[in-house]
Amino acid sequence: MVLKVDWLNKSFGKKRILKDISFELNTGEILTIIGPSGAGKTTLLRCINGLEKSDRGTIFIDNAYLCRDYNDKNIYARSREMKEIRQKIGMVFQNYNLFPHMTVMENIIEAPIHVLGLSRDEAVNRAYELLESLGLEDKTDSYPFQLSGGQKQRVAIARALCLNPKILCLDEPTSALDPELRGGIASIIENLASKGMAILIITHDMDFAKRVATRVIFMEDGRIIKEGEKEEFFNSFKDDRIRKFMVL
Amino acid sequence: MLSYILTLLPSILEGLVMTLKVFFVTLVLSIPLGVIVSIFRLSRFKPLSKITELYIWVMRGSPLMLQIVFIFFGLPIVGIAFDRFTAVIIAFVLNYAAYFGEIFRGGIESIDRGQYEAAKVLGLSPYRTFMRIILPQVIKIVLPSISNEVITLVKDTSLVYIVGLGELLRAGKIASIRDVSLVPLVLVTVAYLLLTAIFTVAFNKIEKRYSYYE
Structure with missing residues (x-):
């Protein structure tokens, strides 16, 4: 439980x-x-x-x-x-609430670096693995507005999972x-x-x-x-x- | 004609230096202070928010010229005296921080609550959330209003003549009266227009730099 x-x-x-x-x-x-x-x-x-x-x-x-x-x-x-x-607890909001001024990668690594204290390289590696598993490895440098709804959702999932909830x-x-x-x-x-x-x-x-x-x-x-x-x-x-x- | 203009240039340039000094010092101090004012104004601690509201009302609701007069001529009566330049800077910074504060407040309030909630569930501290998530988005939103204020500031610097500081407009006025000519004032106008043109271009550049996302 x-x-x-x-x-x-x-x-x-x-x-x-x-x-x-x-x-x-x-x-x-x-x-x-x-x-x-x-x-x-x-x-x-x-x-x-x-x-x-x-x-x-x-x-x-x-x-x-x-x-x-x-x-x-x-x-x-x-x-x-x-x-x-x-x-x-990882949370994926209904409208995802991605940070619009950050790239996909920056969205995902912000918390692992500043909350978990990972180094930038560790966080990027972990984020990249997650993005790869979600089929988004070519979107690391995109901004949220450049993504479709489904892609945004997967980024939000990756962002939540990157803290190992x-x-x-x-x-x-x-x-x-x-x-x-x-x-x-x-x-x-x-x-x-x-x-x-x-x-x-x-x-x-x-x-x-x-x-x-x-x-x-x-x-x-x-x-x-x-x-x-x-x-x-x-x-x-x-x-x-x-x-x-x-x-x- | 050209030789007349050349004789005017030294005093006008001297005035321009004072104008730019007041302008840049005010800008560098009042923008960060404006961010703090907006945070105080939005504080959930009511007394702080109310006092800030009062401050904003006084600063926006009375002429900047009077504020300069009170700080330079009024405060010495109660034993607080500043030299001319310091008094002017205090007045300008307090006044502009109130305007910038209201601009930033509007910007902060327009950020979707979901941004705060996303940061919170990710465990980001309130300070990090503001500096990394909220403020960058606010800056993009408020840039046009800030640039408007900045251009007003360029022209407001002419108010410092009231304490006897020689800035651009005063230099022009003295020459104009002395020589019974409008040429010095035309020159001064051109100087103001050049300044505002430079700042407009600069702000357009900054806005463009912030247009990388929607």
Whole structure:
């Protein structure tokens, strides 16, 4: 188990966004969280990668607590531990958030050099290997605006992987892709999982979830409604809300 | 005619040197200070942000000429005295830093939040994030506004005559009154136009250098 979320709660003002969320993620697993917009999927992901702070509950990442309840308070890791925990989570944003003024290579090596303390040569070698594995070795000196959507996404994946994370999170990885590119990102994800990476995907693309997931969580209105291994999940159409969502 | 112009040149060149001194010292100090002003103005620590807002209001809301007068003639009353050039530089830097601060603030606010979030999840420190990710993008955005301010600064330097410093326009005015001629003023105008032309070309070059990405 590389990620464990336990009784996580989060409100914005009076609105409860996450209600008692609990789940686990293991190495080599591809967990997709599906659900309608407004279900709290993105907030959940933002709590896990530390961009939002939860109000209550536990997030446990690779033997360290990002946050936990103590004496009726939600305690967060100190900033040094936080930095270490962050390195274990790679994040691929929906719109990638590449740095537009940096080349592909500079985008990828910035954090390994300044956060991990790698030498420039080490970082470049590591980045080049990643780019090669993603079929982008000829794009090292391109700027993000010169890349297609799919290429930008792969750069964002390389940037996240270059910090050697244990978990890779992807927010709506297919939303900005042409349909014919979805197979490509799916095989990249499957390949990473087969090497032991734990993968957490947020999507409302059901076909994509069906294709890549090993396990599926359905969220609605801040709660986990259903969770199951892929076969089991998609074969049981008993739950009306899920069926409604899947037909949509 | 030509020989008349030649007799004017020494005093005009002398004035030009003072103009350029005020110009460059102000620019070199007020741009970095402007970045700091914008950071203070955007600070989540309310008192700091409010004080900065007040400072910007005073600096932009009152004539630069009065600010020079207050710093050179006013502060000695409370026991703080500067020589002419220092007083002028303090006034110019404080004034221009306020304008630059507002320009940088606009630039910083126009950067997508996703850039900060990407830097944060990568573990970059706030300082590195600002210096390596945010500021380079801000500079590209604010360059046209900065170049506008710089050209205004070239002409604002003429205000230093108020404390008795001999700059370009004053040199022209003295000669013009003495000789009852417009020629010195034409000469001075040409000098200002040449200066602004040089800075315009320089800024176009810098903007071009920043156009390597979109």
